[in-house]
Amino acid sequence: NAGVTQTPKFRVLKTGQSMTLLCAQDMNHEYMYWYRQDPGMGLRLIHYSVGEGTTAKGEVPDGYNVSRLKKQNFLLGLESAAPSQTSVYFCASRTGTSGRDFPYNEQFFGPGTRLTVL
Amino acid sequence: DAKTTQPPSMDCAEGRAANLPCNHSTISGNEYVYWYRQIHSQGPQYIIHGLKNNETNEMASLIITEDRKSSTLILPHATLRDTAVYYCIVRVVKADSWGKLQFGAGTQVVVTP
Numbered sequence: 001n002a003g004v005t006q007t008p009k010f011r012v013l014k015t016g017q018s019m020t021l022l023c024a025q026d027m028n029h030e031y032m033y034w035y036r037q038d039p040g041m042g043l044r045l046i047h048y049s050v051g052e053g054t055t056a057k058g059e060v061p062d063g064y065n066v067s068r069l070k071k072q073n074f075l076l077g078l079e080s081a082a083p084s085q086t087s088v089y090f091c092a093s094r095t096g097t098s099g100r101d102f103p104y105n106e107q108f109f110g111p112g113t114r115l116t117v118l
Numbered sequence: 119d120a121k122t123t124q125p126p127s128m129d130c131a132e133g134r135a136a137n138l139p140c141n142h143s144t145i146s147g148n149e150y151v152y153w154y155r156q157i158h159s160q161g162p163q164y165i166i167h168g169l170k171n172n173e174t175n176e177m178a179s180l181i182i183t184e185d186r187k188s189s190t191l192i193l194p195h196a197t198l199r200d201t202a203v204y205y206c207i208v209r210v211v212k213a214d215s216w217g218k219l220q221f222g223a224g225t226q227v228v229v230t231p
Contacts (some may be wrong), residue, residue: 002229004161031216031217039225041223042221042222042223043162043219043221045218045219048190048216056216058188070154082214090161090162092161094217100207104150104167104211105217106152106154106164106167107162107217107219108164109161110161111161112158112159112160
């Protein structure tokens, strides 16, 4: 199992450009999450999904959109990138109601995408 | 979810036990204590969780005080690979929960040779 993978690992954008970050998991997890982490801070939740075709806002959703068209993939989009979106982005997944140990079970995190917006 | 307080940093000698404290004085009865860690440039990694009983797994032990207002994560024999930021998180666990994790600043643990 590859676990949770993220594409790309690094990206530099100019202000106003758009891009999509891809998160993929091969653990058949129902729940998926997108976080951002800024220097010296903990992770903050952007959006999450509790299943294919469903998404919801987290703490800091402004400027981002997400889609969950396939169970294994969770996409994070930036329509018009701003310097304030310079950050490290982490994706995570977790088993849903059918999983062992639910609702206590942990989140599995990807390696992160380092995004710089100039 | 209850807030947590952790020291910003601590050092530990390799091979010794590392005891990481966490204060969660406003914890409520249905909130669990979770610990994650984040090694530099990697995503967070789950360590352990508990409600009121002490818990142990292959990575660590979790000691929760009787009043549940504080807890201690114990790494029994710290290695250099345990150098990381450790996050103590308190969250409600229920069947319809989507599993919200509220990350604070954590404790930077440095294990020295």
